[in-house]
Amino acid sequence: MLAYALRRLLLALPLLLGITFVSFVVIHLAPGDPSELQSGDLSMQHSAQAYKQMREEYGLDKSLPVQYWNWLSRLVRLDFGRSFAPDGRPVLAKIGERLPITLLLNIVEMLIIVSLAVPIGVLSATRQYSTFDKITTIFVFVGFATPDFWLALLLMILFGVRLDWLPVSGLRSLNWEYLSFWRQQWDFLGHLALPILVATFGGLAGFSRYMRQSMLEVIRQDYIQSARAKGLAERVVVGKHALRNALLPIVTILGLSLPGLIGGSVIVEWIFAIPGMGQLMVQAAFERDYPVLMGNLVIVSTLTLTANLAADIAYSLVDPRIRVGRRRR
């Protein structure tokens, strides 16, 4: 097991290198150059001299391989560099201050999605073509098809403006510092309610359909038949024999969506004025802020590779066949 994990880990390194190289090239292929986007693009102030100076400062006057080499040699010392945006702050500081809120939102969202999608999927599979199945099918597809921004605006108008139950946007009320500890948490929760609702509604469809599909396949298997023939209660047949097998593909999908946790939803963050990773990355892309883009990329690809590895290991834990198969080899 350990040897397997180690071997996978070693193989991941050249892969990571490859990913960063290809991304570096692709990012630089986009037309535009941070030196001209800085300090007011078409500003009447900017002289040709200033552009030249900025290019030198950022090392943009060098060839692409040299730039990549410089970036890489800093990276191995864990120096992600400074942002090309006008604030010029360290990349890690910029990512670090935005990561927690995005992580929190996405983890809560994921937990809600999974805890709703699994029962929905199981119920609609075991009661295929029942009224419940039809209603949930319609519901999750409506959720899937509803544009985030539209739903967000409607909810903001209803709960924020008309009913005045929830804040429209942001993370904290302005008098937050003056509230008691529990009131602070309550206030924070109130601010997160709508963004989480919007994101969950959209994400529910995929997972519950996967779950339903996977469950449908499993309950048609012979061993389920025999479990029933043994006289086991339907609750045990579904809950124990079927569910455990049906969950396997879901684990893989979950593993693959781990890196997405730090990506952040651009639209939800944009509309609700939440300063998370999504906003940061879109802005970095518009500003051609290469260090921030690359920094994020390294983190995401490291996570993806780790998540893949973790999913494979989790697989072998959940599914005895994989473990046994390997031992035999």
Next chain:
Amino acid sequence: MVKRLRRLGALITLVVVAGGCTGEAGGGAGERKTGAIVPANGDSLIEASIGNVSSLIPNITSDSASHEVGDLMYNGLVTLDRDLNVVGELAKSWKLAKDCLTLDFQLQPGVRWHDGKPMTAADVVFTWETTVNPKTPSPYKSDFQDVERVEAVGPHDVRVVYKRPYAKALLSWALPILPRHLLESYVKAGKIKEAPQNWTAPVGTGPYRFKEMKSGEKIVVVANPEYFKGRPHISRVVYRIIPSQATIFLEVKAKGVDVAGLTALQYKRQTEYPAFEKAYNKYRYPGAGYTYFGFNLKDPRFADRRVRLAFAHAINKQGLLDGVVLGLGRPATGSFRPGTWADNPAVKGIPYDLQRAQALLAEAGWKRTNGGLLEKDGKPFTFELLTNQGNDERKKIAEIIQASLRELGVTVEIRILEWAAFLKEHIKKRQFDAIVLGWGTGADPDQYVVWHSSQMGPDDLNHISYSNPEVDALLEAGRSSCHQAERVRFYHRLHQALADDQPVIFLYWRDALPVVSNRIFGIDPGPAGIKWNFTDWFVPKHLQRYTAG
């Protein structure tokens, strides 16, 4: 994009606006029944801002958000008053020598930095050194390229010596003065962005002191009780960064923000109900930027003045204004802000006249074919009109131009590009036929960098490659004189010359459309907009909403 272009070229990005300013007061002072309207200290004001702040040292930024926050924390030697006149701020008085080569400032005595240290002439000298230091990424260097030296004559006396007369000399000293005792080591090392003042602990002399910043979320400043002009009334100002204009509007409706700019549609169609008018006062005044339809003058078709004039005659500017911004703006006759001293009111706009347009095109050799399309030497008149993504107004303008020119038999293809690519691949390389873009104007009318024939390099701003000896001469004269009475003549003539030549078709000046919560009093709208006397704004005691801070 709107944010970006609003800040273009502003010499000092004070929210400077000109011309008549109308306040559409919903529930004015007279209608208040309870409590006296007397200035009182206290309350918080919450302002919504679309853009993020890029630094808390405004001297190294050019985005409007940084400057708006910076204006509350820093002072320049001079500033602009309600009617856009230059008045003293940190400078008690000044004297410009007859030959315009020496400028002497006497500073206000007893001004202190937020950390308690006295502000002196040495800080002024330091601010200049910082700006011209090649390692400082300041967009304001060109304002000081003609300065020979700046010296502290006494603790409160500064002398600036110019190599040659410079028109913007006085105004350029609206630059925020920086604290030498905190920044000197960072500036010397060329690392001003690494100073704590850049992001976490700015120190100025201004009416508000920095309290906290949550990146991408909000910035909070609090009243400076020791401000040399007296404590501002409003105790706390919160800038909330809300990137979506739709969200800002909903926050306004939910009374979550007190000051915000609206779009034309929101202003005209979505705020005309009693509850809104009871809660907010709406203001409207001409903004500092104009939108134009420009040509690549290297293209022989557009180098012909008759073609440009014909196009100008074919576009119904008032109709365009009504369609694009619901009439909330004014047709432009040139590039000087209407109502400022450089603007020449005698210049007339080019009337909408299709027959005249057709005649001009015929005169230039363009013939209509059987299909109704315009042709010259067997080639149809077809061109590509570029503009940037993310600006709905410009997209609509491009469509209106397309429809208008179709009447003349000209085929226009519209292409909308992402800003960075648009700039790098098309504007800088001069790879375009025609564009729809905007310019922001500063407090000074000098527009040398936009129209002068020497400014055609790839990084320069004469994108359209305009060259006109008369215009060149007027720009040079206007920029090297420092007497306004003399400059007026040059700029009035320049305005006429540009209107006659139509190097670009000037479309319109858009109005700024802010709303302010009507518990706030003391707003005196003028040519400079509403923010110029912010320290005088107040909320009467009985109307104060946020009392905790």
